[in-house]
Amino acid sequence: MAALTFSVVVTNYNYREFVLEAVDGALAQSRAPLEVIVVDDGSTDESVDLLQAHYGDDARVNLVVGPNGGQLTAFQRGLAKAKGDIVCFLDADDRWGPDYLRQVGEVFDARNDIDFVFSDVQLIGNESGRQGYAERATDLGYTVLGTWVRAHWYGAPTSALALRRRLAERVLDLPPEFVAQWRISADNCLVFGASVLGAKKYFLPTGQVDYRIHGRNGWWHDQKKAREFLAQFRSRCLINYYAQRMQLDIHALDLVKHEFKSRSQPTWKEACMYADIALRGPAVWWKRLERAIAILSRGARSKQK
Structure with a gap:
């Protein structure tokens, strides 16, 4: 090539x-x-x-x-x-x-x-x-x-x-x-x-x-x-x-956990920011909370490495 x-x-x-x-x-x-x-x-x-x-x-x-x-x-x-x-x-x-x-x-x-x-x-x-x-x-x-x-x-x-x-x-x-x-x-x-x-x-x-x-x-x-x-x-x-131009709407916020997972070494500060975004999504409250907790858990694990 x-x-x-x-x-x-x-x-x-x-x-x-x-x-x-x-x-x-x-x-x-x-x-x-x-x-x-x-x-x-x-x-x-x-x-x-x-x-x-x-x-x-x-x-x-x-x-x-x-x-x-x-x-x-x-x-x-x-x-x-x-x-x-x-x-x-x-x-x-x-x-x-x-x-x-x-x-x-x-x-x-x-x-x-x-x-x-x-x-x-x-x-x-x-x-x-x-x-x-x-x-x-x-x-x-x-x-x-x-x-x-x-x-x-x-x-x-x-x-x-x-x-x-x-x-x-x-x-x-x-x-x-x-x-x-x-x-x-x-x-x-x-x-x-x-x-x-x-x-x-x-x-x-x-x-x-x-x-x-x-x-x-x-x-x-x-x-x-x-x-x-x-x-x-x-x-x-x-x-x-x-x-x-990308036709983003509020439903894109449901993808927040996937976007966070795309980075290799997230910081705790980033985890907190993405958890906040997860809580803003259109899903039912318990689903938003579940996503936020999953993001914070991954951020905490990354912080310990």
């Missing part, structure tokens, strides 16, 4: 000082990508001239230039050019270590059932530290109900996300009103959309994604309550849109 191929979509908007490092890191992978698609979203800082000077004659790089439309528009433009089996996204102010694609590729190679892989990130720039879903590789199974009911985030920032291309095409098939709403933080579309559309997810700590914190992307440090509400409200509307 032919090896899976990777398309890397680098999105840039006025990150002239960082973008070459991002693109060079993608090109220097130990498992070489099929292509690196650099989408410039209407930069005004001479990013395009810099990119053309460095990569204009490089057959591995496809430079896509368009008017400013925001991050989701840049995702869509890049995906439209992608030919690889797997699509990885990379913000122009972030960077990858040389073994990122190799590690991610090993999961996709070994697991035909996995649709979505996300990694931990190492903070650089104005902050330091590590952010990740868990300390070790974790098969999350299906996350439809956890996302639909609780808006739980099963993912990572843009630069640590990899999806099968067919899934990415479904996820980013969004109407114009959503494109306007997600000019920033469009990784919500990738993360929430993949979950609700039924992707099977896997967390892989690679230690290979550097997530840069700097003056133009540290907006979350100044969040006010009203802004937090608006962000959560937009996310809920997005989740609801994907749920409508």
Whole structure:
């Protein structure tokens, strides 16, 4: 069987000082990508001239230039050019270590059932530290109900996300009103959309994604309550849109125990969340209680391991 191929979509908007490092890191992978698609979203800082000077004659790089439309528009433009089996996204102010694609590729190679892989990130720039879903590789199974009911985030920032291309095409098939709403933080579309559309997810700590914190992307440090509400409200509307596409209704909650069983190493916190979802279903009260207890019992056993 032919090896899976990777398309890397680098999105840039006025990150002239960082973008070459991002693109060079993608090109220097130990498992070489099929292509690196650099989408410039209407930069005004001479990013395009810099990119053309460095990569204009490089057959591995496809430079896509368009008017400013925001991050989701840049995702869509890049995906439209992608030919690889797997699509990885990379913000122009972030960077990858040389073994990122190799590690991610090993999961996709070994697991035909996995649709979505996300990694931990190492903070650089104005902050330091590590952010990740868990300390070790974790098969999350299906996350439809956890996302639909609780808006739980099963993912990572843009630069640590990899999806099968067919899934990415479904996820980013969004109407114009959503494109306007997600000019920033469009990784919500990738993360929430993949979950609700039924992707099977896997967390892989690679230690290979550097997530840069700097003056133009540290907006979350100044969040006010009203802004937090608006962000959560937009996310809920997005989740609801994907749920409508899948025709989810309250009867889907009867499948909560099966979704919980699809993950290999559930935490006690997850067990409590899924037990809560089980109690909300349409079944008779004793059946809902039975499911909740079964979920908590499995969570307790996993906690003891």
